[in-house]
Amino acid sequence: MKKLKPWQIALLIIFYPVGIVYLIIYFVKKHGNTKITTFSGEHAALNNKTDRINLQNSEILGTDLVEASYSLACCPECAKLRGRVFSTSGKDKRFPIKPKQVDCSCSGITFSPFVFGVSEPIVNDYLNRKVDIIKFSNRPFIDDRTPKEKKDFEEYSKYLEDQKQKELDRIEYENLCSLLPNDAPKSFGAYRKMKKSKTSGFIKIQKLAKKYNLQIE
Ligand SMILES: [Zn+2]
Numbered sequence: 001m002k003k004l005k006p007w008q009i010a011l012l013i014i015f016y017p018v019g020i021v022y023l024i025i026y027f028v029k030k031h032g033n034t035k036i037t038t039f040s041g042e043h044a045a046l047n048n049k050t051d052r053i054n055l056q057n058s059e060i061l062g063t064d065l066v067e068a069s070y071s072l073a074c075c076p077e078c079a080k081l082r083g084r085v086f087s088t089s090g091k092d093k094r095f096p097i098k099p100k101q102v103d104c105s106c107s108g109i110t111f112s113p114f115v116f117g118v119s120e121p122i123v124n125d126y127l128n129r130k131v132d133i134i135k136f137s138n139r140p141f142i143d144d145r146t147p148k149e150k151k152d153f154e155e156y157s158k159y160l161e162d163q164k165q166k167e168l169d170r171i172e173y174e175n176l177c178s179l180l181p182n183d184a185p186k187s188f189g190a191y192r193k194m195k196k197s198k199t200s201g202f203i204k205i206q207k208l209a210k211k212y213n214l215q216i217e
Pocket residue numbers: 074075076077078079103104105106107108109
């Protein structure tokens with residue numbers, strides 16, 4: 001969004017009834033976008049965009065059907081949907097209706113166009129057999145992950161949490177460097193190491209930072 005020039009603002013004030021409407025649209029466009037900062041938020045935003053593109057492709061291909069992606073390390077919600085073919089409009093009664101949204105705690109599911117009789121179901125590759133896709137798509141909506149898949153998901157979730165903690169630690173370290181340049185460790189790696197082991201050096205920095213209102217957990 002371009003910044004408004006002073007003469008543009010002057011014109012908007014002179015023709016103010018139109019100007020006010022324009023200014024409202026301008027500010028909503030400029031500030032209305034929600035900034036997504038979390039890891040899972042970024043995944044959700046990316047999946048939404050991918051879905052939009054895929055739905056457009058479905059229209060081009062002239063199919064009402066979409067196929068859910070398949071993951072071997074997904075959350076319980078995605079497990080209920082993975083690999084199924086859905087009807088986007090609900091007109092094709094052979095398949096369930098595509099859910100409007102998926103509330104999940106993993107990298108999520110994406111939907112790709114599916115042409116019945118032409119597209120090879122993606123699940124065939126994962127299960128190493130030819131599935132009856134109508135039957136498979138209408139299987140009970142339950143968490144059907146194997147114990148290994150559940151374990152893989154737990155490990156993946158832990159990895160995501162570690163990444164999140166690393167991001168927080170980096171912010172903390174950068175704040176420390178600007179606040180206490182002489183006391184902060186020389187590298188981020190060294191800072192993480194001392195924080196993890198809660199060394200006496202770390203506790204000293206923690207106390208020092210508190211004096212400057214910088215809370216270190
Ligand atoms: Zn999920």
